[in-house]
Amino acid sequence: MISPGFLFTFEGIDGCGKSTQLALLREYLSSQGVPCESFREPGGNIVSESIRDLLLHSDHPITPTAEVFLFSAARAQLIEQDIKPRLEQGITILMDRFFDSTTAYQGYGHGVMDADTLQKLHPFATGGLLPHRTYIFDLSVVEARSRTQQQEKDRIEQQSEAYFERVAEGYRQIASTASRYMILDASRPIGELHDAIRGDVTSWIHPAQGE
Numbered sequence: 001m002i003s004p005g006f007l008f009t010f011e012g013i014d015g016c017g018k019s020t021q022l023a024l025l026r027e028y029l030s031s032q033g034v035p036c037e038s039f040r041e042p043g044g045n046i047v048s049e050s051i052r053d054l055l056l057h058s059d060h061p062i063t064p065t066a067e068v069f070l071f072s073a074a075r076a077q078l079i080e081q082d083i084k085p086r087l088e089q090g091i092t093i094l095m096d097r098f099f100d101s102t103t104a105y106q107g108y109g110h111g112v113m114d115a116d117t118l119q120k121l122h123p124f125a126t127g128g129l130l131p132h133r134t135y136i137f138d139l140s141v142v143e144a145r146s147r148t149q150q151q152e153k154d155r156i157e158q159q160s161e162a163y164f165e166r167v168a169e170g171y172r173q174i175a176s177t178a179s180r181y182m183i184l185d186a187s188r189p190i191g192e193l194h195d196a197i198r199g200d201v202t203s204w205i206h207p208a209q210g211e
């Protein structure tokens with residue numbers, strides 16, 4: 001699906017630094033006068049944030065299959081209510097996670113469905129919307145965990161190291177499946193990573209477009 005606005009998504013295991021990079025890019029694009037907004041998944045509106053709360057903070061077990069549908073439900077609401085109308089107005093959207101997270105966390109991490117089955121499921125939630133570019137932040141599970149060890153862990157972050165190894169490996173596999181993926185070594189300094197992303201984004205959004 002082609003829209004006038006650009007869609008850039010940020011992916012990787014917890015602690016990989018994607019949210020920091022998304023904030024830096026948003027600041028840069030705004031400083032260039034590019035109309036730009038950001039959203040996180042799951043979340044972004046009242047319904048999707050309620051589903052997020054259930055997924056991340058439920059005291060009751062949620063099965064991996066139910067996770068697939070809950071993440072997808074939060075996504076469907078976000079896309080239809082918030083993302084599509086903005087893209088149609090030509091606003092550039094930065095998303096902290098999108099359907100590749102479901103493929104990595106529920107598909108590769110939990111083995112709920114194979115990647116091919118999930119690829120067939122995602123368009124039902126997204127209406128076929130695809131990112132122009134997806135940045136995958138590749139980091140070892142040990143380093144990612146050392147970055148987040150002081151923070152309180154939500155239901156998903158409490159999964160085992162072996163689970164996150166499968167998720168990280170899943171992202172490496174996903175990165176090789178289409179040209180929209182750009183895999184980045186997330187152990188590089190913040191400024192270097194930002195420069196790399198900024199360089200790539202400005203090959204899509206020419207500065208004149210934001211003026």
Ligand code: TYD
Pocket residue numbers: 014019040041042071096097098099100101102103105106156157
């Ligand atoms: P995130 O907002 O990146 O975590 P944080 O608030 O700690 O920065 O993502 C929320 C969690 O949900 C994260 O552990 C990844 C997980 N997740 C899935 O398992 N599947 C999905 O489809 C999505 C979107 C997120």
